[in-house]
Amino acid sequence: MEMDGRSPIEFVTGRVKPVASIKEKMVRRHISEDRLEQDMEDIAGLRIMCQFVDDIYQVVDLLRKRTDINILEERDYVHNKKPSGYRSYHIVFEYPVQMVSGEKVIKAEIQVRTLAMNFWATVEHSLNYKYDGAFPAGLSERLRSSAEAAFKLDEEMSEIRAELQETKQHDDPEN
Numbered sequence: 448m449e450m451d452g453r454s455p456i457e458f459v460t461g462r463v464k465p466v467a468s469i470k471e472k473m474v475r476r477h478i479s480e481d482r483l484e485q486d487m488e489d490i491a492g493l494r495i496m497c498q499f500v501d502d503i504y505q506v507v508d509l510l511r512k513r514t515d516i517n518i519l520e521e522r523d524y525v526h527n528k529k530p531s532g533y534r535s536y537h538i539v540f541e542y543p544v545q546m547v548s549g550e551k552v553i554k555a556e557i558q559v560r561t562l563a564m565n566f567w568a569t570v571e572h573s574l575n576y577k578y579d580g581a582f583p584a585g586l587s588e589r590l591r592s593s594a595e596a597a598f599k600l601d602e603e604m605s606e607i608r609a610e611l612q613e614t615k616q617h618d619d620p621e622n
Contacts (some may be wrong), residue, residue, distance in 0.1 A: 455502035455509075457562060460494045480561060488520075488539040489556040494567055494584045499605050503536050510538060510557065517541040520552070525564075531587075532594025533568060535560040562599040563604075 464472075469490060472478070478486045497503050505527060511518065520539040528534045536559040543551050561570070571590055574582070582590070 453513070455497055455499075455505040457496045457498050459496070462492055464490050464492070476550070481501070490553045491555040491558045492551065493555070493563070495557060495559045497559065497561050499608060500561060500601050501605065503561065506559050507536055507538065510540075510603075511561075515542070525560075528598075530591075531571065531597040534564045534594065535568065536596060561601050563600045567594050567597040 469483070469487065472487060473480070473483065483490075485503070498507060501568060507521070510516070516541045518538055520537075522537040522539075524527055524537065526533050536558045538556065538559070539554060541554055543550050543552050571594070574590070
């Protein structure tokens, strides 16, 4: 999985949504208990962190090539950010798991994002939770602005990396 001598993946985290969050989402999205497994796509999830934006798309391409998962939906919030400023690439998929009672196909979600996107999303989520989404006037715009600053940081780091690679090739044409 290494690209240019390095892996596009910095680290991976996983989680199972807490029961309280599942119940809250069932109410908010009008999901009945008997439709929970079909209609809630993110009960289980993985988050894949990358250093650079182009790493996100390398990881997505690798996931598309896997034969053990069935991708159901892709949402590109990297290039199509949410109104809040949130950026990430989401993949909803089905995956067979072995249960005591036999094989069962579950839905799960993978979020692929940069370290900067993850920093912003983590802090924004904790603030949103603390204030129930009812931010004082002007703070929503500041959050959007900080999301844009995080993305500009991603772009700047990508440019720095490209310039370093170009300099290295110029200095050592055999590599």
